[in-house]
Amino acid sequence: MERFTDKVVLITGGGSGLGRATAVRVASEGAKLALVDVSEKGLADSQAAVLEAVPGAEVLTVLADVSSEDDVARYVSATVERFGRIDAFFNNAGIEGKQNLTERFGADEFDKVVSINLRGVFLGLEKVLGVMRSQGDGGAVVNTASVGGIRGVGNQSGYAAAKHGVVGLTRNSAVEYGEFGIRVNAIAPGAIWTPMVEASMRQIDAENPEKAAEQFIQINPTKRYGKADEIASVVAFLLSDDATYVNAAVVPIDGGQSAKY
Numbered sequence: 001m002e003r004f005t006d007k008v009v010l011i012t013g014g015g016s017g018l019g020r021a022t023a024v025r026v027a028s029e030g031a032k033l034a035l036v037d038v039s040e041k042g043l044a045d046s047q048a049a050v051l052e053a054v055p056g057a058e059v060l061t062v063l064a065d066v067s068s069e070d071d072v073a074r075y076v077s078a079t080v081e082r083f084g085r086i087d088a089f090f091n092n093a094g095i096e097g098k099q100n101l102t103e104r105f106g107a108d109e110f111d112k113v114v115s116i117n118l119r120g121v122f123l124g125l126e127k128v129l130g131v132m133r134s135q136g137d138g139g140a141v142v143n144t145a146s147v148g149g150i151r152g153v154g155n156q157s158g159y160a161a162a163k164h165g166v167v168g169l170t171r172n173s174a175v176e177y178g179e180f181g182i183r184v185n186a187i188a189p190g191a192i193w194t195p196m197v198e199a200s201m202r203q204i205d206a207e208n209p210e211k212a213a214e215q216f217i218q219i220n221p222t223k224r225y226g227k228a229d230e231i232a233s234v235v236a237f238l239l240s241d242d243a244t245y246v247n248a249a250v251v252p253i254d255g256g257q258s259a260k261y
């Protein structure tokens with residue numbers, strides 16, 4: 001089944017982890033891709049991964065910072081210039097930021113995390129929803145929130161504020177754009193094994209990140225990390241016409257972890 005034949009799918013944070021896995025997944029179902037990231041190497045590696053899985057896939061890569069208004073305008077116009085339209089948008093780029101108690105979190109770190117994880121998501125919505133509405137035939141957006149956007153995890157002031165904010169932006173835009181056939185949903189992943197989570201374990205225990213990783217997962221009902229592919233399959237569903245009546249949803253993909261908090 002090719003749910004994305006002739007569809008243009010734009011993915012931020014496309015140079016690693018969840019963005020790359022989703023790129024491979026939707027390309028394997030026929031999508032034309034625009035991948036956005038601040039990492040040139042990440043973009044090149046993702047493009048190679050897509051082409052290995054789907055020889056001949058059409059992949060545009062755009063080096064851009066999602067927290068910059070000019071860069072967001074540039075990645076949106078580059079996508080429209082190359083492919084003529086945007087059907088689906090995985091608004092996903094993000095960073096974890098430093099882990100610390102609120103009293104030591106620091107305003108600069110807070111601003112940095114919020115700037116990428118919240119402002120970046122808003123800017124993407126602002127520009128892409130305008131394009132989708134002018135196309136006049138609907139569209140689908142998935143924003144990446146987190147378990148940290150629906151529950152208190154701790155040591156994550158910036159991340160928690162931003163990801164809870166992403167849930168708010170999702171509901172707000174979903175309510176506004178439903179009448180245009182444009183659906184806006186969010187995912188709330190739990191602990192998914194990507195470079196971001198590996199780095200997070202080094203923050204928790206620089207000496208023994210493997211032990212920290214092992215302990216961290218014990219709170220999860222499945223006692224294991226999720227795989228990026230297990231996120232990609234849900235994102236592909238939400239972006240596809242299999243989910244035409246799913247709007248304003250925040251879907252946990254966490255092995256049940258958020259039910260335990």
Ligand SMILES: NC(=O)c1ccc[n+]([C@@H]2O[C@H](COP(=O)([O-])OP(=O)(O)OC[C@H]3O[C@@H](n4cnc5c(N)ncnc54)[C@H](O)[C@@H]3O)[C@@H](O)[C@H]2O)c1
Nearest residue numbers: 013015016017018037038065066093094146191192194196
């Ligand atoms: N991995 C998890 O367990 C997990 C859990 C919940 C939420 N998330 C969220 O999923 C999203 C993807 O994370 P991941 O695990 O794939 O991490 P990752 O670090 O593997 O990938 C994130 C990508 O975003 C890019 N990026 C960072 N800042 C950027 C910016 N300013 N502009 C453009 N690109 C930028 C990075 O270069 C990287 O390629 C993030 O929003 C993250 O908060 C991840």
